[in-house]
Amino acid sequence: MLEKGRIGTRQLSTLIFMMVVGDMMLIYPSVITSYAKQNAWICALIGVPLGMALILMFLKLCNLYPEKNLIQIARSILGFWPGTLVSGFYLFFFVIGASTHTREVGDFLTSQIFQYTPIRVIILMFVITVGWGLYHGLETMGRSSELLMPILIVFILVLAFCLLPQVDPSNLKPITDTGVVPILQGILVSIIYPVGELVPIMMIIPYTLKQAHRTRDVLMAAGLGNLLLAILVTISLLVLGAFLTQHNIYASFILSQKINIGGFFERIEAIMASSWLISTYVKAMVYMYAFIVGCAELFKLKQYRILILPASLLIFGLANLVSPNLTFIVITVVPYWVDWDTTLSIILPGLLLLVHMFKKGWKNKPSG
Template sequence: MPEHGRLGIRQLTILTIMIVMGDMMMIYPSVIASFSGQNAWLNAFIGIPLGMGLMYLYVKLADTYPGENLFGIFKKILGFWPGTLLSLIYLMYFIFGSSTQARVVGDFMTSEIFMFTPIRVVLLIFYIVIGWGIYNGLETIGRSSEILLPIVTVFMFVLVICLLPQTDLDQLRPFTDTNMQQISKGLMVSFIYPVGEAIPILMLLPYSSQQAHRTRDLVIGAGFGNFLMAVLVTISLLVMGLFLTQHSIFGSFVLAQKINIANFFQRIEVLMASSWLISTYFKSTIYLYAFIVGTAELFGFKASRFLVLPSVLSAFALSNIVSPTLSFIVTLAIPYWLEWDITLCLIFPVMLLIIHQIKSKMKLKKGMA
């Protein structure tokens, strides 16, 4: 194993919540409303049990070969060369995921807060912190997530509670103003984007403590993160309505700007944005960590720390070129990213489980013969 750090089950669950929330805290309302229309809130809540089922599928995939990370499972099930090819595809997915999430952070900071700061400066600072966290090891990342998760959840609840006086139930009507195609796409978005993108957690499972309730905690963690996203979508529709939810790229930031209690408690949108930055930091960090550990696994390195600097520099460079503008991500990347997520986060894991079951039955028949 290239990584010798150990995660407790609580830390692993918290990291799962962070990955599920991640950049979705800012862009999820706009994305699911664009796919689902008026029923975005309903699809978001239906996606909670679907997402929990997907996380259960991931843990079952990991249990096929305990002690192996995702790339080791590929080789065990598919063989060396097909497993290696599939591992290369996931390596590309991990580094592109980290870079794209960092790019969204850079676009947000330079368009909403630091308007006159070059985006490269923001991305460089972001990746310095990511690199430092990965260099200090998995245990450091896990303990940091324990400290910072309360900040994220408290800010989320403050946002929802402070906006309750501005809600309008009529904004949720009509309930059936969508066709079957919108409903099906909305359902896919409701669990593939938040929970499906938590597939790098399979790279962490071999380095976590083996406890009897690990599956239960991870499934509940995925459900909790997805529940917070569903609440965010609902409050966005109740306050801003469908049109503004669809066209506000950073929806939760716009919602935070609307908080005004007695002309005293207001202008806290930067505090709200900090919770999103924290969750996105952990998501981007785990994606890059999965890339580094996966690279070490693929090439048989006994240690992975020496890969941190070149990987961080590569991800930083890629984040500068992965998207020329914010509108490029919204109009071109997000629609096709859903298909990429469906392929890598749903279809391939299901196929691997099916192949494993077939091989197990064939071995059993040969043993009986």
């Protein structure tokens, strides 16, 4: 196999948690509120069990082919050429996903913190860090995420508790006044963005040790990550209101700036930025890992590390080209990204499962 290292169920679960939180920690409240307005918290909570059902579908597909990654599964089910075509779609998704997450880091840091630093410098430093992590292999990725995950959980809980004095329940009114279609769109966003973007995990699951309770732990990790995002959405609506949450793309960062306890505990937005950088780093690393391993599998290479340098250069170039500015991402990219995620995380995996079941039923059909 291409990957010699192995990670345990705990490392896989922490990777999944970090990917669910990922870049969503900052932008998720704004995105979901743009659809469901003051009912976004309801959509976010409904999305928790539905997201767990989606990750269950991914696990079902992987359990049918326990020794194969997504590229191999597509070829096994669809045949060589159709499977290769579907694999190409996924690889393109992985490389654009890694580039977009990298660009998000550049846009955030240059607009909020390092305002006089060229964005290409930020992107280059981030890509070098991601490539360095990939070079050390899957085991290092899993263990580093295991070490860093408590930082995210602690900060989100601290953020929630410290903002309780500023909560205004009237910001949630009127409830269910936005119509059925916006609420359904909000529910779709609550599934697709946090959990639907876990598709690259299907490139990692074959290299996970077969330990007890793997399915349970993975579902709990995805559910916990989505629940923390729902808490962020609710706190954002209670403190900022629907209008400000929708029109501040970095709503969680704005929330961290509002914390002021006794004039002593305040200005912790740098910690918020660090936490978001950690989770986005892990997500970008997994996407880039899936792209590199997928390319190595597609072209039958003996090892994937030789692709790290050219892939890093490609990510650096695409991150500078994927959008001219932050406004372009918010207005143009985000509305269509939902459709792309839906196609690659619900429709195509569902079709692969259906084709597998059809082929299995056809083989078991009695002749004559």
